[in-house]
Structure formats: structure tokens, C-alpha cells
Amino acid sequence: MNGSLTAAVVEFCSRLRGDHEFIIGPREAREALRAIETVGVESRGRVAAALRTICCSRAEEIEPFDRAFAAFFSTKSFGIAQPKHAERRRTRPNRTRLQRTAENGEAAAVAPQPSALPQGEDLAQAWQVRRARYSPAASAAGAIAIPTEGLDAAFADAERLIARLHLVRSLRWKPQARGERFDLRRTLRASLRTAGDVVVPHRLGHPLRDPRFVLLLDGSRSMAEHGPRMLQFAYALCRRTRRASVFLFSTKLRDVTRKLRDAGRGGRYRLDDLGEAWGGGTRIGASLAECVRKHGAHLGDRTFVIVISDGLDVGDIPQLKHAMRELARRCAAIAWVNPHAGEPSFTPSASGMQAALPYLNMLASLDELRGLANLGKRRKVTAGA
Amino acid sequence: MKAAQVQERFAQRGFIADEDFATSIELMLALEKPLLVEGPAGVGKTESAKVLADVLDTKLIRLQCYEGLDAANALYEWNYPKQLLHIRLTENSGISLAERETQIFDKSFLLARPLLEAISADRAPVLLIDEIDRAEEAFEAFLLELLGEFQVTIPEIGTIRAKARPFVIVTSNRTRDLSDALRRRCLYLWIGYPSLGREIAILHARLPGLNERLARQIARFMEFLRAQPFERVPGTAESLDWALALVRLHRDALDEETLERTAGCILKVQEDWELLRSLRPRYETLLHGPDGGASREPHEADYGLGSVRANLR
Numbered sequence: 258m259n260g261s262l263t264a265a266v267v268e269f270c271s272r273l274r275g276d277h278e279f280i281i282g283p284r285e286a287r288e289a290l291r292a293i294e295t296v297g298v299e300s301r302g303r304v305a306a307a308l309r310t311i312c313c314s315r316a317e318e319i320e321p322f323d324r325a326f327a328a329f330f331s332t333k334s335f336g337i338a339q340p341k342h343a344e345r346r347r348t349r350p351n352r353t354r355l356q357r358t359a360e361n362g363e364a365a366a367v368a369p370q371p372s373a374l375p376q377g378e379d380l381a382q383a384w385q386v387r388r389a390r391y392s393p394a395a396s397a398a399g400a401i402a403i404p405t406e407g408l409d410a411a412f413a414d415a416e417r418l419i420a421r422l423h424l425v426r427s428l429r430w431k432p433q434a435r436g437e438r439f440d441l442r443r444t445l446r447a448s449l450r451t452a453g454d455v456v457v458p459h460r461l462g463h464p465l466r467d468p469r470f471v472l473l474l475d476g477s478r479s480m481a482e483h484g485p486r487m488l489q490f491a492y493a494l495c496r497r498t499r500r501a502s503v504f505l506f507s508t509k510l511r512d513v514t515r516k517l518r519d520a521g522r523g524g525r526y527r528l529d530d531l532g533e534a535w536g537g538g539t540r541i542g543a544s545l546a547e548c549v550r551k552h553g554a555h556l557g558d559r560t561f562v563i564v565i566s567d568g569l570d571v572g573d574i575p576q577l578k579h580a581m582r583e584l585a586r587r588c589a590a591i592a593w594v595n596p597h598a599g600e601p602s603f604t605p606s607a608s609g610m611q612a613a614l615p616y617l618n619m620l621a622s623l624d625e626l627r628g629l630a631n632l633g634k635r636r637k638v639t640a641g642a
Numbered sequence: 643m644k645a646a647q648v649q650e651r652f653a654q655r656g657f658i659a660d661e662d663f664a665t666s667i668e669l670m671l672a673l674e675k676p677l678l679v680e681g682p683a684g685v686g687k688t689e690s691a692k693v694l695a696d697v698l699d700t701k702l703i704r705l706q707c708y709e710g711l712d713a714a715n716a717l718y719e720w721n722y723p724k725q726l727l728h729i730r731l732t733e734n735s736g737i738s739l740a741e742r743e744t745q746i747f748d749k750s751f752l753l754a755r756p757l758l759e760a761i762s763a764d765r766a767p768v769l770l771i772d773e774i775d776r777a778e779e780a781f782e783a784f785l786l787e788l789l790g791e792f793q794v795t796i797p798e799i800g801t802i803r804a805k806a807r808p809f810v811i812v813t814s815n816r817t818r819d820l821s822d823a824l825r826r827r828c829l830y831l832w833i834g835y836p837s838l839g840r841e842i843a844i845l846h847a848r849l850p851g852l853n854e855r856l857a858r859q860i861a862r863f864m865e866f867l868r869a870q871p872f873e874r875v876p877g878t879a880e881s882l883d884w885a886l887a888l889v890r891l892h893r894d895a896l897d898e899e900t901l902e903r904t905a906g907c908i909l910k911v912q913e914d915w916e917l918l919r920s921l922r923p924r925y926e927t928l929l930h931g932p933d934g935g936a937s938r939e940p941h942e943a944d945y946g947l948g949s950v951r952a953n954l955r
Contacts, residue, residue, distance in 0.1 A: 306665035314825035429710030553819035
């Protein structure tokens, strides 16, 4: 095989691994070369199909692969190289100082524009909201505290949920002392020790299946008021079961399960270094899609997903819809906890809520957290609910 | 076998294979690696293995996965009644206990299940491990040795290597995520819902008597349905069932009454029926477009991403 082609394929594999987090190593690179040898290089489409078959290992990787393939193998143009044109000066109007500093992550040091922001006590709060809108980077959070007041109630809610959530029995037959089925195989095997005489009968039964919990917490500014309660519940759930995974999202998703498990040691109820997962704008769709793509192993037919968010999404709504559809397909049930759902005038009219509604099994308020345990059979929530 | 030959031979058997599919099959045969096929239900994953066995003129061995599937049902099981009988018969023969144990763990007491049958065959069969996502993670781990090395280890006998490497197709509906270890041992193919043009071609290939107008109407309507949030989104298998039902009912065009009478062919959940009823104002436009929406010249948006949204505007 041509040396430059070999180098290009190896480089492409390494680009997929580095830039797109594909799990591919030297073995896949070798197979990619064999695949190209098999299909030939006459058809670009067939080369792409062959490399896709080797390098991709899940559906979510197909789109990044296609983009990477197009970008990597389209850079070389045919013909004589032409001199590059001198770069034109940009004629865009000057950016404001606010925009420049927000992009540099120094927004906190800049004073707000008096004409654009409200005056008085709300100034600081409004300024923070505006910062979050300008740039997700500007929202990078330091540490947040989990209030200890009311923690007992959160523990009670979590314990009730763990204990009372409807459990199903596995279809798998496992050895059980009082199982309902006689286990001929184990009984006969055991009888070899007693010269073929059956002394100890063995039995099989269906073991109970414990549900897994996946909590997706909206850490955007609009949820700031409800953050402490939300974190208390997540903390309590993580402390009471190892089968819970907690993700925090604002403009980026972050797995905080380990942080929550470790929080509280030595009386230090804090979560450090949350970056863009706390206090910024909201990209629910992108965050849920990332959860499905990168943390799909947490989802399964015994996973109960709880999303705590007000549904105010400034991101891509079709992406949210798609992510919800994927979530619904891959887990047992989804409950959406909206802090405003308890208000009498509440209707799920936010664009994010509208997109998510068809895929929910339950819509609840924060006060109804303990009611999640009553979620039995799957039931649909309609737009009017 | 080259991709073009794959497409041709599959088409002869009523399976319309696109370039991606044909290339994956070509690589699977050339590299002798298992092929993991993922996609929604009813798009032809299982059928592809059946047709491949037919094309290669070899045996199809199918292992249907389910929750609770274990090595005893998938690989081998000792014939316990026969072993017990043998123990009884040799009770007074003076054979030592160790010798008797060796005898009863001989291959003649082994009941071969699909996986053992596949690697023991003299001629490479097509091994279909269907709906692997229904089995548990422990079973997936158990498969790694077979998929990676084409060998299995039976504690009492030792390692059995494949006489001829079977052509393995593993399918999954993605009801749960499979492990990276399993994925790394396989080539990967995603089969999605077919485009409008491909669905029409599939309908014609499977039901040669179907008229062009009805085929186009069915394909367009299925495209519309797949854009809705149904619990069970209908696949190609449902399109074929529906088309067959319409042919049997001697219908040559779709209308509301026919749709209501035959909706059971495409939607299998009560909630989905209700959703379909609520969508009536939207699909009426689709059914009563010019010539039932069937004769319109295909637009470039009819194919590929965004086509469904383009039609709903």
C-alpha cells in the first residue's frame, strides 16, 4: 500500500481518537488499512463506508466520523498550488469592552453598562444573568455549598424513593434456597459427591432487581433559587445508594457523582470546580445528548431518570427532543421535576418543557419529590397535565 | 465477494442493500470479523443474516438472546439424565470414582447448543446472535472469547477452536448500551429507516404486484409517521405488512377509512393509535395532496436528513 496513504489513515485514526474520543488503537488502524486494501480507493464513498465500519462502534459516532472524514480527506486540492490571498481586514464594528472581556473570561472584573442594566439592589443579580447569556465561559463557577439545614428531609425523601420505587423481578433464574423451580443440574452435580444419591435438593428463583438512578440537575442561573434543595436531594441519594449517578449541567455536562459521595467528609459540604456546569446559561438538549452519548452505560431497562429543571432552554430545541427520545428509549422511566410545577397557574409552556413532555412518565414539583416513589406503571403526561 | 456482488445477490433475494451495507458485508467476509448491526426494530437486521446464509449457501444458526440466557442455553449443557444413568449402570463395575467422573464428562455426554454447534461445523455457517441487548452484561462478557478468538473453553474438556470460522452477525435494538469490549471485537453497521426512494424499492422488491402509486403513498406516509413521537415507531417490516394487507384488501390508494381499518399493521400500541387520531388534520393533507401526494415529482428534500421536516411544513 502507498506509504502516504498508510500515513494518512494512521493520522486520521489518531485524529478520531484525539479530537472525537473514539476508542480506537493500533489494532483498528491496522484493520482500517486492511479494509482500504479490500475495497480499493477508487470510490470515496466506499472508502468512507469501510473506515466507518472499522472506526465507529456506536450510532452516535457516525456523525462526528462523517464530519471528520470530510474535513480530513478534503483538504488536499488538485492542480497547481495558488498563492494565498492576503487576509482581508475585518470590517465588523468594534466590539464592546464587555464582550471582549467576557470572551477572555474576565467578565467579573468589568463594571456593567449603566444604561443596559437595571439599577438598585437587583444590579448584581441581573449582571450575573447577563454574563451567563454573553458567554458560557463567563459562568465558570468555583465552589458551591450544600446547605445542611433541611438535609434530614432530603435523606427521608431519598430513602423513601430507594425503598419504595416499584421493583421488578429479573427473568433470570438464579440459585435460591427457597426458589420456585427445582434445579436438576445443580442437584445432580452435587449428587456426584454422594455417589449419585440426591441428598441436597437445589432450587432456582427470580432475584429482585434494584433500580438505578440517573439524576440530571439543571445548574443554570434560572435555577439558582432551587439549587440548594436540588443538591441536598442529590447528595442524599448518592449517600444512600451506590446505584445513583448525578450529572450537573448548565452549558456543559459534568458527572458529579464522586464529588457528591465525597462531600460531607470532615463537615465540608461543598462541591468544587464545577466549571460551566453551574451558574451559566442553559443548554438542556446538548447536555442530555452528551449524557446519552458519553454516559450511555448508566442507562438501561432498570434505570429511572430524574431531570430537575425549569425547562427554560436557550439551546437547540430539536436537539432536546431528540435527546429525550433517546433517553426514553433507553431507560425504564423519566420523571421531570420542575420547581414551578406546584404553582396553581403553572402550564408546561416553556419550549424545553414542550419538547420533553411526550417522553415523560411523570411531571412533578420539588415538593413532590417523595411522590416519585409512587411511579409505578409507565403513564404518559399530556400537554394539559 | 465484492460489494457490487453483495448488492446484486441480495437484490435477487428481495433485499435492497445500500453501499454502506454491502461494504460492511464485504469487509466482514474479507477480515473474518463479527459484524455488529444496530438499528431500530424492523429495519432488516435479522433478515440480513438470513439472506447472507442463503447467498453463501450455508447453514444459518440462530441464537435468540433473552434476559436470563446463560452458557447452558447458548453454548453447551451436559446431558444430566444420561450421566446419571451411566453412573447407575457402572455402579458395581469396579471402576474408580475418578475414572467414572472422566467417563461422564466425555464429549458424548455433551449437548451442543447454537454457539458450540457453530464452531464445530465443518463448513462455516452464518451465526446470528440476535438482539444481544436483551441478554445480560454477564452473557456479553461470556461471548468475548468466542467473538475475539473463535474458540470456547469448557472447563471439563478444554478449549475448542472453530474448525471453520463462522460468519457472525450480532444484532442489537439498543435497548441498553453494549460494552466497549464487545464493540471493539466487531465491525459496526448502523441500519436506519430507509429513505423514501429506498423504501419504495424495498416494497417493489418484496411485493412485485404493488402499484407504483400505492407504494409511493405508503412510503411517504411511513416517512411522516416516523417523524412523530410514537412509542413504537414503525419500521420497514411494518411497511411490508401494511402493503401486503392493502394488496389483500384490493386497495389501490390510501384514504382515511382504509388507514383506520389497517392501522393495526403499523401501530401496535393503544397510545400510538390515539396519537395517530390526533394527527388526522396533518395526514389528511398528505393523503389528499395532488394525486394523494403520490405523483409529485421527488424533491431533493425527499431523500436524506431533513426530508420529513420539509414535508411537514
